[in-house]
Amino acid sequence: MTGPSTNFAHAGGAGEEDSGLLDILISLVSSWRLLSVAPLAAGALALGVSYLVAPTYTAKTTFLPPQQQQNAAASALASIGALSGLAGVNTKTAADQFVSLMQSVNAEDRIVDRFELMKLYDVKYRFEARKRLEDNVRINLGKKDGLITVEADAPTPQLAADLANQHVAELRRLTGELALTEAQQRRVFFEGELKRTQAQLTDAQQKLQNSGFNPGALKTEPKAEVDNYAKIKAQATAAEVQLQVMRQKLADTSPEVQQQLSLVDALRRQMQQLESSQGGKSDSDYVARYREFKYQETLLDLLSKQFELARMDESRDGALIQVVDVATLPEHKSKPKRALIAVGTTVGVWVLLLFYVLCRHFWREAASQPDNAEKFANLRRAWRRR
Numbered sequence: 001m002t003g004p005s006t007n008f009a010h011a012g013g014a015g016e017e018d019s020g021l022l023d024i025l026i027s028l029v030s031s032w033r034l035l036s037v038a039p040l041a042a043g044a045l046a047l048g049v050s051y052l053v054a055p056t057y058t059a060k061t062t063f064l065p066p067q068q069q070q071n072a073a074a075s076a077l078a079s080i081g082a083l084s085g086l087a088g089v090n091t092k093t094a095a096d097q098f099v100s101l102m103q104s105v106n107a108e109d110r111i112v113d114r115f116e117l118m119k120l121y122d123v124k125y126r127f128e129a130r131k132r133l134e135d136n137v138r139i140n141l142g143k144k145d146g147l148i149t150v151e152a153d154a155p156t157p158q159l160a161a162d163l164a165n166q167h168v169a170e171l172r173r174l175t176g177e178l179a180l181t182e183a184q185q186r187r188v189f190f191e192g193e194l195k196r197t198q199a200q201l202t203d204a205q206q207k208l209q210n211s212g213f214n215p216g217a218l219k220t221e222p223k224a225e226v227d228n229y230a231k232i233k234a235q236a237t238a239a240e241v242q243l244q245v246m247r248q249k250l251a252d253t254s255p256e257v258q259q260q261l262s263l264v265d266a267l268r269r270q271m272q273q274l275e276s277s278q279g280g281k282s283d284s285d286y287v288a289r290y291r292e293f294k295y296q297e298t299l300l301d302l303l304s305k306q307f308e309l310a311r312m313d314e315s316r317d318g319a320l321i322q323v324v325d326v327a328t329l330p331e332h333k334s335k336p337k338r339a340l341i342a343v344g345t346t347v348g349v350w351v352l353l354l355f356y357v358l359c360r361h362f363w364r365e366a367a368s369q370p371d372n373a374e375k376f377a378n379l380r381r382a383w384r385r386r
Helices: 002-030 032-050 073-078 092-101 106-112 126-136 158-179 182-211 213-222 223-247 253-284 286-316 338-368 370-383
Strands: 057-065 137-143 150-155 322-325
Touching: 002 032, 002 253, 002 338, 032 338, 057 137, 092 137, 092 150, 092 158, 106 126, 126 137, 126 150, 137 158, 150 158, 182 223, 213 338, 223 253, 223 286
Parallel strands: none
Antiparallel strands: 057 150, 057 322, 137 150
16 A cells, blocks of 8 residues: 555656756856857956956076085984974075075165166065066076075066066175185185284284394394294284184084193293293394294185185085076067956856856746745845845
C-alpha cells in the first residue's frame, strides 16, 4: 500500500525540481540579449578607454652582487641552525644589504633629482616622489641564483632603462663610500691616518727648511742616531694604530691583542732609552726638527704599506658589482594590456548580469507564491514608511 504512494512522492519531487530548473533556463533564455550584448558592449567600451591610458614601458637589469667572506665564527654558528639566532648572528646576506642600499633615501633622492621625478610625477614633496619611485621600481633578489633584478616602469623606453641602470650606479657609489666589510673599514681607517701623516710630514719638512743648520748642528752628526729613533718611534705608532684596528673586532683578553700590547710596550721602552741616551743633543733645534721630519717620513711609509694591504683585502672581498644584463630600451609597452582589459571586463559584466537575472527570477518566483504575498506587502509598507 505504501509503495505506490512513496514512488508518487518521489516522482512529484523530481518533477518540481525539473520544473524549477526549466523555469531558470527559460528566464536565462528570455534575457539572452542582456547577457550577450551588454557584456560585449562593456568590453568594447573598456577597450576604447584603454587607448586613452598612457602606455608604460618596463626595463630590467640583472647583476651579481659583491660576495662577502663570512668569518669562521659566524659560519660555525650558522651551521647549527636555530642556535645562530640565540648567538645574535645576523641571518641577512650581503645581497639583502645591497637591496636595502638601493632603496635608501640617499640613493632615491639622487635619482629623483637626476631625472626630475617631482616634476614628472607632478608632486609637491620629495617623499611623495620617493613613494612613486618605489611603486614604479621593483627590486627582487633571486633565492636560488643570488642575482638581483631591478625592473623600472616609466612613460618612455629611455627613462625606464635609465632608472633601472641608475639604481646600479647608485649602489656602486654607496659601496665605494661606505665601509661595509672589515677590509673596507681598515682601508678607510688607514686612509684617514695616511692623510693626517702626509699633512704632518709636510709641516715637519717646512719647519726643517726654515730652521737651517749651523756648525754646532754639524758636530752632532744626527743622521744615524735620528734615523734609528725615527724608525723606532714610527714602528711604535704603527703598532698602536694596528692595536686600535684589532680592538674593533677582538676583545682585550684575546691572545692577539695581548701580543700586540707587549710589542707596543717594548717599542716605547726603546724610545725612552734612545731619548735618555741623546742627552744634550736633543736641545738642538735643528736636531729636534730633523728627528720629527724623519719620524713622519718613516711613519708615512709604514702606513702606506698598511693602506695598500687593506686595499688588496678589500678587492679580494669581491667589491665589484658584475652586471649580467644591462637595461636596454624596451621594444614593447608593458601596460596597459588592452586585450586582457577587454576580456576581463566582458567576463566580469557577464557574471554580474547573470547574478542579476537569477536574483530577479527567484524574487519573482517568491512573490508569486500565495504564502509570501502578505510578507511582500509588509515589506513594501516598511519601505514606503522609510
